[in-house]
Amino acid sequence: MLNIKVMSGSMIAALLAIGSYLGAISSPGSAVARVGTNILGEAANAAQKTPSASVAITDRTIGAAKVGMTFGQLKKALGSTSQFKVQSPFMVDFDAIAISQLGKVQYRIIYAAGTKLKNGDVIELLRTDNANYKTVQGVGPGMTLKQAEAIYGKATLSYNVDNEMRENVVFAKQPTNKIMFVPKAEGKQFAGVYGAGKGGFFQTNKYQPNAVIESVMVRK
Numbered sequence: 001m002l003n004i005k006v007m008s009g010s011m012i013a014a015l016l017a018i019g020s021y022l023g024a025i026s027s028p029g030s031a032v033a034r035v036g037t038n039i040l041g042e043a044a045n046a047a048q049k050t051p052s053a054s055v056a057i058t059d060r061t062i063g064a065a066k067v068g069m070t071f072g073q074l075k076k077a078l079g080s081t082s083q084f085k086v087q088s089p090f091m092v093d094f095d096a097i098a099i100s101q102l103g104k105v106q107y108r109i110i111y112a113a114g115t116k117l118k119n120g121d122v123i124e125l126l127r128t129d130n131a132n133y134k135t136v137q138g139v140g141p142g143m144t145l146k147q148a149e150a151i152y153g154k155a156t157l158s159y160n161v162d163n164e165m166r167e168n169v170v171f172a173k174q175p176t177n178k179i180m181f182v183p184k185a186e187g188k189q190f191a192g193v194y195g196a197g198k199g200g201f202f203q204t205n206k207y208q209p210n211a212v213i214e215s216v217m218v219r220k
Contacts, residue, residue, distance in 0.1 A: 051133070051134045051135075051136070051138075055132045055133045055134065056133070056134070056135075056136070057128070057133050057134060057135045057140060057179065057216055057218065058135070058136070058179075058218070059175075059176040059178035059179060059218065060178070060218065061126075061218065062106075062107045062126045062127075062128050062133060062216070062218055063106055063107060063128075063133065064077050064078055065099065065107055065109070065123065065126050066123070067123050067124060067125070067126060067218055067219065067220040068122060068123065068220060069122070069123055070119060070120055070121060070122055070123070071097075071109065071117050071118065071119050071120075071121050071123060072119030072120060074099075074109075074123065075119070078099070081101060082099050082100065082101050082106075083099070083100045083101075084097055084098070084099055084100075085097065085098045085100065087108070088113065089113055090108070090110070090113075092164045093112070093113050093164065094110050094111065094112065094113050095110075095111055095112070095113045095114075095115070096108040096109060096110050096111070096127070097109045097111075097117055104130070105129075105130065106128065106130055106132075106133075107126055107127060107128035107130065107133065108126070108127045108128070109123050109125070109126060110124075110125040110126070110127050110217070111124070111125070122220075123220075124219070124220040125217060125218070125219050125220065126217065126218045127182075127215050127216070127217045127218075128140075128141060128215060128216055129141045129214060129215040129216075133216065135179065135216075137151050137152070137175075138151065139151055139152060139181075139213070139216075140213065140216060141212075141213055141214060141215050141216055142212060142213065143212060143213050144210075144211065144212050144213075145169065145183060145191070145207050145211040145212065145213065146211075148171060148181075148213060149171065151171075152171030152172070152173050152174045153171050153172030153173035153174075154171065154172040154205060155169050155170070155171055155172075155205065155207065156169065156170045156171075156172070156203060156204070156205055157169045157170075157183060157190075157191060157192030157194075157203070157204050157205075157207055158170075158192070158201065158202060158203040158204070159190065159192075159201075159202055160200055160201050160202075161197075161200035161201075162200055166182075167182065167183055167190050167191060167192065168180060168181065168182065168183070169181045169182070169183040169191070169192075169207075169213070178218060178219055179216060179217070179218055180216070180217040180218075180219060181213050181215075181216055181217075182213070182214050182215045182216070182217065183207070183211055183212065183213060183214060184211070184212055184213075184214035185207070185208035185210050185211040185212070186210055187210075188208050190208075191207050191208055191211035191212075192204045192206065192207050192208075192211075193206040193207060193208065
């Protein structure tokens with residue numbers, strides 16, 4: 001059972017814990033070779049050409065932003081071409097700094113609510129809902145779960161009442177547990193179709209027909 005009990009303590013650590021169970025579903029080291037092969041039919045239509053570095057999602061980066069770098073380093077790298085806007089609150093327990101270019105949000109730095117992200121602070125969590133950003137295999141925000149399954153394998157959706165019922169989706173052959181996918185189905189509370197849970201944890205392989213990847217997160 002891939003149950004996550006989020007304990008009291010650092011809020012950012014609690015959200016990062018969402019991804020800690022991904023390795024129990026897949027073995028990233030052996031999955032990389034399988035993911036890039038036999039992309040046929042629907043998968044071929046869903047996958048895009050390898051994204052340029054400026055819009056790539058990797059196990060460390062979303063575009064120019066990299067987990068482990070400081071906020072000041074990112075601002076210096078982006079220069080005057082980008083705008084930085086604090087969004088508080090952004091979601092339960094978390095604030096964000098939205099990084100925009102040409103008036104469009106590219107991605108966000110996520111950090112604990114009630115704190116201020118200073119130039120010397122290390123970036124621990126990034127998130128994008130911009131459809132221009134994709135992984136090497138072509139998976140990104142706006143893609144349907146059905147299309148993503150054709151590339152990354154079977155989807156497992158879950159949420160835990162102890163973690164504000166934040167829903168996640170993990171794919172059987174996704175190549176890393178540092179990238180987290182957040183699903184959404186318009187008009188529904190959850191993208192997944194759930195049965196009975198256990199200990200506040202709910203998991204399913206079934207999802208709404210209109211379920212998509214709403215956003216992609218990269219964790220430290």
